[in-house]
Amino acid sequence: MRIKELLNQRFSAAMQAAGIPNECSPALALSGKPQFGDYQANGAMGAAKRLKTNPRDLATKILDNLDLDGIADKLEIAGPGFINIYLSSKFLASAVADNAPKSGNHNPQTIVVDYSSPNLAKEMHVGHLRSTIIGDAVARVLEYQGHKVVRQNHMGDWGTQFGMLIAELELQLSEGEQAELALNDLEVFYQQSKKHFDEDPEFADTARAYVVKLQSGDQHCRTLWQKFIQVSVAHNLDIYQQLNVGLSREHIMPESAYNDDLQNVLDDLTAKGLAVESDGAKVVFLEELADKNGDPSVMIVQKSGGGFLYATSDLAAMRYRVNKLGADRILFYIDARQSLHMKQVFTAARKAGYAPETVGLEHHPFGTMMGKDGRPFKTRSGGTVKLADLLVEAVERAERLLRDKNTDLSDDDIKIIARKVGIGAIKYADLSKTRTNDYIFDWDAMMSFEGNTAPYLQYAYTRIRSIFRKANIDPQSFNAEINIIEPQEKALAMKLLQFEEIIDQVASEGYPHILCNYVYELASAFMSFYEHCPILKDGVDEQSQQSRLQLSKQTSETIAKGLDLLGIEVMEKM
RNA sequence: CCGCCCAUAGCUCAAUUGGAUAGAGCAUCCGCCUUCUAAGCGGAAGGUUCCAGGUUCGAGCCCUGGUGGGCGGACCA
Numbered sequence: 141m142r143i144k145e146l147l148n149q150r151f152s153a154a155m156q157a158a159g160i161p162n163e164c165s166p167a168l169a170l171s172g173k174p175q176f177g178d179y180q181a182n183g184a185m186g187a188a189k190r191l192k193t194n195p196r197d198l199a200t201k202i203l204d205n206l207d208l209d210g211i212a213d214k215l216e217i218a219g220p221g222f223i224n225i226y227l228s229s230k231f232l233a234s235a236v237a238d239n240a241p242k243s244g245n246h247n248p249q250t251i252v253v254d255y256s257s258p259n260l261a262k263e264m265h266v267g268h269l270r271s272t273i274i275g276d277a278v279a280r281v282l283e284y285q286g287h288k289v290v291r292q293n294h295m296g297d298w299g300t301q302f303g304m305l306i307a308e309l310e311l312q313l314s315e316g317e318q319a320e321l322a323l324n325d326l327e328v329f330y331q332q333s334k335k336h337f338d339e340d341p342e343f344a345d346t347a348r349a350y351v352v353k354l355q356s357g358d359q360h361c362r363t364l365w366q367k368f369i370q371v372s373v374a375h376n377l378d379i380y381q382q383l384n385v386g387l388s389r390e391h392i393m394p395e396s397a398y399n400d401d402l403q404n405v406l407d408d409l410t411a412k413g414l415a416v417e418s419d420g421a422k423v424v425f426l427e428e429l430a431d432k433n434g435d436p437s438v439m440i441v442q443k444s445g446g447g448f449l450y451a452t453s454d455l456a457a458m459r460y461r462v463n464k465l466g467a468d469r470i471l472f473y474i475d476a477r478q479s480l481h482m483k484q485v486f487t488a489a490r491k492a493g494y495a496p497e498t499v500g501l502e503h504h505p506f507g508t509m510m511g512k513d514g515r516p517f518k519t520r521s522g523g524t525v526k527l528a529d530l531l532v533e534a535v536e537r538a539e540r541l542l543r544d545k546n547t548d549l550s551d552d553d554i555k556i557i558a559r560k561v562g563i564g565a566i567k568y569a570d571l572s573k574t575r576t577n578d579y580i581f582d583w584d585a586m587m588s589f590e591g592n593t594a595p596y597l598q599y600a601y602t603r604i605r606s607i608f609r610k611a612n613i614d615p616q617s618f619n620a621e622i623n624i625i626e627p628q629e630k631a632l633a634m635k636l637l638q639f640e641e642i643i644d645q646v647a648s649e650g651y652p653h654i655l656c657n658y659v660y661e662l663a664s665a666f667m668s669f670y671e672h673c674p675i676l677k678d679g680v681d682e683q684s685q686q687s688r689l690q691l692s693k694q695t696s697e698t699i700a701k702g703l704d705l706l707g708i709e710v711m712e713k714m
Numbered sequence: 715c716c717g718c719c720c721a722u723a724g725c726u727c728a729a730u731u732g733g734a735u736a737g738a739g740c741a742u743c744c745g746c747c748u749u750c751u752a753a754g755c756g757g758a759a760g761g762u763u764c765c766a767g768g769u770u771c772g773a774g775c776c777c778u779g780g781u782g783g784g785c786g787g788a789c790c791a
Contacts, residue, residue, distance in 0.1 A: 220771050421789055431716050443789045450791050589753045591739035599753055671755045
């Protein structure tokens, strides 16, 4: 149940009865401080401005028409016209009791989520982390809400580099090398290839010729290319699995898949008068994005040599997603540096009719991962950090910490837990920061097991599970009536009730850090509750014990669900 | 030259999108374990929200102008 929504309905009705126009929102919000109640309605002030009346009088009028019987104990008008709402404990208790995840969705949409989309020429590196895990978290949230989510991994498998790479592969195979062995380390392979390309003109010519041959369907080049792609894709799928990310083979829709459609897109743009020739290239001038001098933004869709660019394949992808996938909404988790490009593609897609106004096009950009020095995260020698190496280090660090702190876990348990903690820590550190900003990657902070980190939340979960083990109760089947007496019980109940509202917010705006903050606050509220409200200790009456166990059970479920939506696993012990 | 983004406690980050006295964690200091996992809890201290104006009942958030930093902008993605 969404309390805010309920209050909103009641306040809207009261405001209407008080003669306030419908456009005025009750402006409901959680109260920041206990002395301002649990929720507050700030709409009286906005409405008073509009009606040119006294806000406090208007607030009184709203209260006269407001029916919150059985929901609120007390209502008060404060300050310039705030209405403070004190919820009844009985209402809270019953609300928590039927706080079970809602079934179905009144307005399910088909939502395409474009995320991860690495370039297959090289191994995945830290630059791919954010798109991969933020996009995945949002996809999970949308699925939880009952939408049809279509994940699209727009892998880069078709650029100029591939001519160079297949020429290198051909060379190494001719020297008797096995494909699997040659491609064992994609990074090394890429460097060898680049070296040949730069130093050997003959090789470079072959490479350039192979790009053209590949794209025109030459069988030999195609076979070599497929060998390479196969290895690279397998590498990526392995990373996804390690990351507990819901991307598999079926979600891959690479650039090459649009190859046959690029000429069609160009022809169509030309026919519509959008693409015109300029300096030998085919470009689209976008007056909508003109600067203050009136110069339109330029988007090249075909090079003067005849080659297509990513703007072209992005437009082809747009058409596919709208027409074939039936998208109502398309989300792009792509680096903030491509904001202009996204704007151009969106504008062109609208003008060409590839995406009607009814289809939401949303670029959800994100900032860069920085090192502790405030510069982009690199290895000590200044190279790119491979994602595979980063994950190995995360698990190793987690394992060391577990061994330091713990004695009664088996070796196998430690291995399994270290994986969940290490990967969880790395993902959570990223997801918990505001998506659009750069953030500083700090091993110690994310692994510290203190504060707003994955280990803290995982620990909170295991603590609750431990209570049930101790009491020899199966939480799954446990169910008891909730009784809210202590302030910590109320605070915990309030937090539990905010889950769905938070989910709505993440779904509409695509900021997973809101969910992170929520789970952290929920876990903190539990820790506080747990310290002040004994459960299994001597002297706790039966009714309180049952009620507190019920609160604990629902907290553990909500933490687990919240973390699950973030793609982070929990465990029974740690 | 044009355009986009950022600036909040010593550090890392929040602030329910215009709401009341700007909140957490780390670090520092003070308390709490023979009792449900102390990887925890309670408390103290820490702020001219980069600067200057403006809008209004009310601004970290909106507008204007600066300062400082990052990133984009005709043939890579």
